[in-house]
Amino acid sequence: xxxxxxxxxxxxxxxxxxxxxxxxxxxxxxxxxxxxxxxxxxxxxxxxxxxxxxxxxxxxxxxxxxxxxxxxxxxxxxxxxxxxxxxxxxxxxxxxxxxxxxxxxxxxxxxxxxxxxxxxxxxxxxxxxxxxxxxxxxxxxxxxxxxxxxxxxxxxxxxxxxxxxxxxxxxxxxxxxxxxxxxxxxxxxxxxxxxxxxxxxxxxxxxxxxxxxxxxxxxxxxxxxxxxxxxxxxxxxxxxxxxxxxxxxxxxxxxxxxxxxxxxxxxxxxxxxxxxxxxxxxxxxxxxxxxxxxxxxxxxxxxxxxxxxxxxxxxxxxxxxxxxxxxxxxxxxxxxxxxxxxxxxxxxxx
Numbered sequence: 001x002x003x004x005x006x007x008x009x010x011x012x013x014x015x016x017x018x019x020x021x022x023x024x025x026x027x028x029x030x031x032x033x034x035x036x037x038x039x040x041x042x043x044x045x046x047x048x049x050x051x052x053x054x055x056x057x058x059x060x061x062x063x064x065x066x067x068x069x070x071x072x073x074x075x076x077x078x079x080x081x082x083x084x085x086x087x088x089x090x091x092x093x094x095x096x097x098x099x100x101x102x103x104x105x106x107x108x109x110x111x112x113x114x115x116x117x118x119x120x121x122x123x124x125x126x127x128x129x130x131x132x133x134x135x136x137x138x139x140x141x142x143x144x145x146x147x148x149x150x151x152x153x154x155x156x157x158x159x160x161x162x163x164x165x166x167x168x169x170x171x172x173x174x175x176x177x178x179x180x181x182x183x184x185x186x187x188x189x190x191x192x193x194x195x196x197x198x199x200x201x202x203x204x205x206x207x208x209x210x211x212x213x214x215x216x217x218x219x220x221x222x223x224x225x226x227x228x229x230x231x232x233x234x235x236x237x238x239x240x241x242x243x244x245x246x247x248x249x250x251x252x253x254x255x256x257x258x259x260x261x262x263x264x265x266x267x268x269x270x271x272x273x274x275x276x277x278x279x280x281x282x283x284x285x286x287x288x289x290x291x292x293x294x295x296x297x298x299x300x301x302x303x304x305x306x307x308x309x310x311x312x313x314x315x316x317x318x319x320x321x322x323x324x325x326x327x328x329x330x331x332x333x334x335x336x337x338x339x340x341x342x343x344x345x346x347x348x349x350x
Contacts, residue, residue: 010054010135011035012128015045015062016089025057025124032125034132049074054135055128057087059117060094068106075109081142085111085131087124092116166191190252198245208345211237211275214244218251219273229264230255234275237286243343246318247288253307254290254334262332263295269331270294277340284340286319292331300327318342 012029014036016022022038029036037053039045045067056071075084086107090096096114103112111134113127170187177183196217215232239247251273255264263269271292278285292298301308308325311334316322319338326333 009035009132011037012055012057012132013048013053014038015056015058015067018059018061021059021061028121029125029128032129034125034128045070053084055085055087055131057089057124057128059089060091060099063088063099063103068103071110072106075107078109079142081138081145083109083111083138085113085134087113087115087127087131089119089124090114090116186256189256190249196248207241208238209241209244211239211244211247214239214248215251215273218248218255229269230271230273232273234288235277237275237277238345239343240345243318246314247343250311250314251290253311257305257307258292258295258332261296262298263292266295268294285337286340286343287337288335290332290334292333295331298327298329298332 012034014022014025014029016025016038017040022040026036026038037048037051039048049070058067058071071086078084086103088099088103090099094116096116100112100114103110111131113131115124115127174183174187177186199217212232212234219228219230219232255271258264258269258271263271269292271290273288273290275286275288278287304312312322312325315336319336319342321338323334323336326335
């Protein structure tokens with residue numbers, strides 16, 4: 001019949017009250033692995049129509065005024081994408097043109113197909129199978145349209161979020177810039193960090209990405225001759241898109257501050273970036289630590305710059321509490337911790 005899985009195909013409602021016609025038709029369709037239900041009484045019809053059959057097969061004897069009216073109401077309730085095929089089995093003596101005109105008026109939302117009896121069983125099943133495929137294609141088009149609409153809404157949402165991030169980055173960079181050149185350089189590097197993490201998530205093919213991949217993308221531009229002064233290590237972990245973006249931008253700010261004022265401003269300075277998982281409590285916790293050594297003497301600044309403000313705000317929002325920043329004489333430290341559930345996809349925690 002078709003390569004489509006049976007579960008994707010609709011079922012057939014049979015309305016044939018004369019003798020055992022409904023049982024005969026239903027039995028033959030089941031032999032052909034077609035899902036079918038037969039209505040015996042008006043109450044059955046009401047119940048089965050409520051279950052949304054994909055095709056209706058109805059004999060001449062079933063075309064009473066009440067049945068025609070009830071099916072008409074069912075068709076009116078159908079969504080725009082749905083054009084329900086109705087196969088009408090008429091006696092040879094019936095006035096096909098009169099019945100056609102009447103049903104086209106009563107059932108404007110249907111795809112009417114007329115056959116005269118006696119009809120060969122294979123001819124009937126071929127007609128039903130063909131229209132089951134028509135219904136499948138209708139639903140596929142519906143799903144495609146709905147998915148396209150969802151993608152447009154999602155794209156609009158993400159573009160707005162990105163533009164909001166860019167605006168925020170620009171405003172905070174502008175406030176901390178002493179010259180136009182500083183503004184241009186800092187703003188460009190921060191935009192590049194934002195672009196890098198979006199690329200990582202896109203290349204991962206979904207809404208999540210490896211945390212180590214995010215770290216590698218952020219750290220790799222600061223290697224010299226293949227040697228990195230930023231040692232990064234921790235367990236494999238999958239994080240969601242928003243967490244990846246936030247953490248990447250915060251790491252970028254930590255690196256920038258270390259280059260300007262901290263350990264990476266000295267030839268012997270290094271940074272140890274570690275992350276770990278604590279499973280001692282329900283749901284687990286994520287811990288991230290940034291420790292600088294070998295740099296100049298550290299003193300707590302009298303005012304917070306853009307980077308510090310952003311890190312406090314972004315990590316505080318991500319984990320539910322702000323990071324702990326320590327201006328120790330041996331080197332600056334930043335430690336962030338929070339529930340693992342705030343950064344990992346739900347399916348990664350099962």
